Structures are given as C-alpha cells and as structure tokens.
Amino acid sequence: MKFLIQNGGCIIGRSIEIEGIWVHTNIIPCHNRCGYCQIGKKKVEDIPFSRVAAIVDRFTEWKEERGLSDFKVWHWVGYTHDFDLSSLNQVKRLYARHGWELDLILLGGISDRREDELRSWLIERKAIGFTSVVASFMGYGSFHDRWSGRKGDFERLMSVQNAAAGLDMDLQQRIFLTESSIPYLDGLLEELDKLPGKVKVREIYPLFYSGRAVKLEKERITEDKLNGLPEHIKRLYRSDWKNWRSEKRWVETVMDEGDMPEKVSLKLILNESNISRYESMGCEEILAELEIRTRNAYSKIPSRRELCQRFGDVSNERVYMFRHDIERKWFNTHLQASSTNFERNLTHLD
Numbered sequence: 001m002k003f004l005i006q007n008g009g010c011i012i013g014r015s016i017e018i019e020g021i022w023v024h025t026n027i028i029p030c031h032n033r034c035g036y037c038q039i040g041k042k043k044v045e046d047i048p049f050s051r052v053a054a055i056v057d058r059f060t061e062w063k064e065e066r067g068l069s070d071f072k073v074w075h076w077v078g079y080t081h082d083f084d085l086s087s088l089n090q091v092k093r094l095y096a097r098h099g100w101e102l103d104l105i106l107l108g109g110i111s112d113r114r115e116d117e118l119r120s121w122l123i124e125r126k127a128i129g130f131t132s133v134v135a136s137f138m139g140y141g142s143f144h145d146r147w148s149g150r151k152g153d154f155e156r157l158m159s160v161q162n163a164a165a166g167l168d169m170d171l172q173q174r175i176f177l178t179e180s181s182i183p184y185l186d187g188l189l190e191e192l193d194k195l196p197g198k199v200k201v202r203e204i205y206p207l208f209y210s211g212r213a214v215k216l217e218k219e220r221i222t223e224d225k226l227n228g229l230p231e232h233i234k235r236l237y238r239s240d241w242k243n244w245r246s247e248k249r250w251v252e253t254v255m256d257e258g259d260m261p262e263k264v265s266l267k268l269i270l271n272e273s274n275i276s277r278y279e280s281m282g283c284e285e286i287l288a289e290l291e292i293r294t295r296n297a298y299s300k301i302p303s304r305r306e307l308c309q310r311f312g313d314v315s316n317e318r319v320y321m322f323r324h325d326i327e328r329k330w331f332n333t334h335l336q337a338s339s340t341n342f343e344r345n346l347t348h349l350d
C-alpha cells in the first residue's frame, strides 16, 4: 500500500509520496550544549520509553498485518544513549524488529560517572550486546569543550573510550571539520592514537546544516580547503565525501534534476500533552490525521528547483553534505522573505 498525495491547485507546494511513519520525541536528557547541535532547542519530554515503544510496536504490527513490507516504521527519542538498562534493551529490541542491529552506544551528552560506575555502566551494556562506543570531537582539550558547552567534556569522552577499550569494546570516533577546527586536527589525532583498543571507525566530516549549525556558516569549510588538506586527513573523510558539494555545485546538480514527488515519512511528534490522545487512537486514524497536516505543510514549500533558482548562491564555495542541507538553507532564505505559518516540523526541512 502506498499513499500518494498530490498537491492540487497550489502555485507552490510539493507532491509527496508517503513511505512510512517516524515516531519522534526527545526523552533523553543531554548534558552538553554543543554549538552545532542538530536538535537546537532540547526540551526533554517526561515520557517513559515503554509508552513510545508501545506506539512503535502498534504501527509495526499494523503494517505486518497488512503485508506492507515497504512501509517504514522508525523512531527517534534523542541523540544521547544515556538510557536506563531496561529502556536500552527496549530500544535494541525495536531496532531488531525493524531489521537492524543496534550495537553501539552514543556518548554525546552522557552523565558524569565515577570511574567504577562508568566501568559497571559499560559492562552492563556489553552484556546485552553493545560492542562499541561512539565519541564525537571538535578538536581537543578546552577548544572541544567550548564547542560542546561543557567543561571537561574532552577528558570525559577520552576516559569512556579508554574504559571501553579496556573491556574489549571497539571505538568509533567522529570528527567535525570546520574552519576553526583545522588547526586542532593533528593534535586530536595524536591524542586519539594514544588510546588503547581497536578503532573500528574514525571519520571526519563537515557540519550538517540544521539546528544550531545554521548559524555557523563562517565555520563551514570551503571546497578548496576540503580538497587541499593533507592526505592523512583526507583518508579519514567519511566514505561518501565525493558527494559533498559546494553550494555552487549543488545549484548545478539541482537544476539538472527533474522535480519528483518528495518521499517522506509522516512524523508523529509525541509530547507530554498529546501522547495520551495518540495512545487512544487507532493507527489508521493517526495516519489519516498526519497525512492531512503533512500535506498542508508541504503545500507551503516551493519545489526544490524553484528554491534553487530563487535563492541558490553560485558564489558560495562552502560545502554541504546532503541535498536536504542545501535545500534547508534556501528554504530559510525563502521564509525570511515571506514568512509563512505552517507546521514545518512535519517536513524534512525542519
């Protein structure tokens, strides 16, 4: 079963093809305040994970009963993996139900723990199948801490990785590449190389264009710099780096593409005040409501080519990783020129 919603009659607005539902809420406190945080504002909802999981399970059962194997059911509950053990088990179960193995722990924004507590925390997680820890860096020392908005964060991430390596867990390291972090790259790599254990992934990439990072355009790396860094740094660029482009090249790409219906997942955004209502509704009732609201939201968004034509800046050499990043930039400019009241958070350009 496929939903295909056409936007009839509007001068602007997009056709969308609905391919799933995304149950979305932020229930995990994060102790950082990263200057580039994709979430931006971080209101934490006081909702037990089990209630979110019950809704995700209901949608999974609904699609299974109808044989809708292509209909995707996703969930997102926060970027930090500082869950209690029982919730973490539930998260793992949901991932497995959707066909993915969750075996890594995201360390951004986790609570402070004494060394013995940290070790027990990791041992418990290893026992239920978590095999690696993921740490993200913007340089090292106080430079990193300033960006993460938390004193001692660099040392904290290093101690957790050290403890994880001591328990034979793998390390994954993500490094942000910005104008001001370039001078810190070699020093950071030296620090990371001192850690024991196996580095399963070490990758470097620029900032996303979302959340707080939309205000960091001066930090965004240019294509010349990206291509001109030494080979030992370029070797660590994430494997999709050949697809990263300057705005100038994105304009060429988007203008060459035809306009297709946007493939979107409906977003069920749960908060403390609406969750009971959604718990009392059937899946089809929820989908029908979200479909109407999502169609209304997309009816306010010009086509990607139109945004590109009107707002694409061919003099901009700064690099954006994804099509939705550069599109979000153009859409922000569009909204500055003609502010519109609509549910942007239901779209892929939120």
Ligand code: SF4
Binding pocket: 030, 031, 032, 033, 034, 036, 037, 038, 039, 079, 080, 108, 109, 148
């Ligand atoms: S750790 Fe992640 S969720 Fe927390 S502020 Fe930083 S980027 Fe945002």
